[in-house]
Amino acid sequence: MINNQYIEFLREAKLLIPQNRIYTDELRRLAWGTDAGFYRMIPQIIIRSANEEEVSQLLSLANKYKLPVTFRAAGTSLSGQAISDSILIIAGKHWEEYHIAEDRLSVSLQPGIIGEKVNEILAPFGRKFAPDPASIKSAMVGGIVINNASGMSCGTKGNSDKMLLSAKLVFADGSMLNTADVNSRKRLETNHPSFIPQLIAIRDKIRANKKLCDRIKYKYAIKNVTGLNILPFVRFNDPYDIITHLMVGSEGTLAFLSEVTMRTEYDYPFKASAMLYFKTIKEACKAVVDMKGITDIQDTQEGTFNPFRRNGHLVG
Ligand SMILES: Cc1cc2nc3c(=O)[nH]c(=O)nc-3n(C[C@H](O)[C@H](O)[C@H](O)COP(=O)(O)OP(=O)(O)OC[C@H]3O[C@@H](n4cnc5c(N)ncnc54)[C@H](O)[C@@H]3O)c2cc1C
Numbered sequence: 001m002i003n004n005q006y007i008e009f010l011r012e013a014k015l016l017i018p019q020n021r022i023y024t025d026e027l028r029r030l031a032w033g034t035d036a037g038f039y040r041m042i043p044q045i046i047i048r049s050a051n052e053e054e055v056s057q058l059l060s061l062a063n064k065y066k067l068p069v070t071f072r073a074a075g076t077s078l079s080g081q082a083i084s085d086s087i088l089i090i091a092g093k094h095w096e097e098y099h100i101a102e103d104r105l106s107v108s109l110q111p112g113i114i115g116e117k118v119n120e121i122l123a124p125f126g127r128k129f130a131p132d133p134a135s136i137k138s139a140m141v142g143g144i145v146i147n148n149a150s151g152m153s154c155g156t157k158g159n160s161d162k163m164l165l166s167a168k169l170v171f172a173d174g175s176m177l178n179t180a181d182v183n184s185r186k187r188l189e190t191n192h193p194s195f196i197p198q199l200i201a202i203r204d205k206i207r208a209n210k211k212l213c214d215r216i217k218y219k220y221a222i223k224n225v226t227g228l229n230i231l232p233f234v235r236f237n238d239p240y241d242i243i244t245h246l247m248v249g250s251e252g253t254l255a256f257l258s259e260v261t262m263r264t265e266y267d268y269p270f271k272a273s274a275m276l277y278f279k280t281i282k283e284a285c286k287a288v289v290d291m292k293g294i295t296d297i298q299d300t301q302e303g304t305f306n307p308f309r310r311n312g313h314l315v316g
Pocket of ligand 1: 146251
C-alpha cells in the first residue's frame, strides 16, 4: 500500500464488496498490471465489480479519498488504457446481460460481453454488431465503445459513435444517468443543476465558430482520430445525445458505462473475398470509392436486400 488513503479506501470497500472479488496480493497485482500494450503499471487494489450500484459506491468512495480509478474490460488495449497504478475496477464477468429489441434493429448490452458473442446472439436474426475490431474475439462491448474500436468493414459508417442510441452511465461522484430515461434525466438536473447548462454553453460556443465546426466534421470523417470525441457537439442538439456520444473514445475518463443500446446492422447472408491487383494506388483507391456505392445500400430488414442496387438505382 502506498499511503493511508488506500488503506482507508480498502477498509470501506470491503464493507461493500465481497472479499473474494477484491485482490491486493502481489501476484495478482502483477498479473493485472498489464494490458495488450507494452506499458506496465502495478495496481494497488483490483476489484471485480458486479453491478451498477457497486460501481457507484466505489466511485464515490474513490472520490472521497481522491484516488484515481481505471476501468477494464478485456484488457486488449494497445496503449495502456486498461492499466493503473491506483485502483483497477474490472467489468467483464458479471456484466454479460443483453436484450434484443422486438424489431431486432437495436440491442441493449452490458459492457462485459465479448464482441463476437454479440454477433452470435444476433446471427439468428440476420443482424450483427457493427464495430469490428480485429480483437473482436476477445474485446468486450465496454472496451469497444469506450475506445471507439473499429475495423476493416465498419470504418466510420458503422463505428460505435454511429450505432449508439443511448447509454447508462455512472459518473465520478457516483451519480447515475440513463440517457434514454426522462426520470433519470430529471434526477440529474435536480442533483447537478449546473451540469446541463454548462454542456449547452460548450455546445453553443463550438457552434458559434463555423471554422471550428467544419474542422471537427472534417476530422471525424476519417477513421484515425485520438483524444476525446467532440463531434457530438456539432452532430446533436440534445445535451443527452451529446453526453451519450461523448463516451465513445473517452477511454474511461468521463464515466463508467454500465449499458449501451446500439443499432444493429444488416448481416449480408452471402459474403466473399477476392484478391484484386491494381497498377497504381490511385486506381485501387478509386475502386474502393466505386464499391462503396454498393455497401451504401440502405440497411434494410431481412429479405429486402438487393445486391444490385447502387445509390438507389438498379445496376445489374
Ligand atoms: C490483436 C489485437 C487486435 C486489435 N485490433 C484492433 C482493431 O482492429 N481496431 C481497433 O480499434 N482496436 C484494435 N485493438 C485494440 C483493442 O482491442 C480495442 O481497443 C478494444 O476495443 C479494447 O477492448 P477491451 O474489452 O479489451 O477493453 P479494455 O482494453 O479493457 O479497455 C479499453 C478502454 O475502455 C475503458 N473501459 C473498459 N470498460 C469500461 C466501462 N465499462 N466503462 C468505462 N470505461 C471502460 C478502459 O478504461 C480503457 O480505457 C486490437 C488489439 C489487439 C490486441
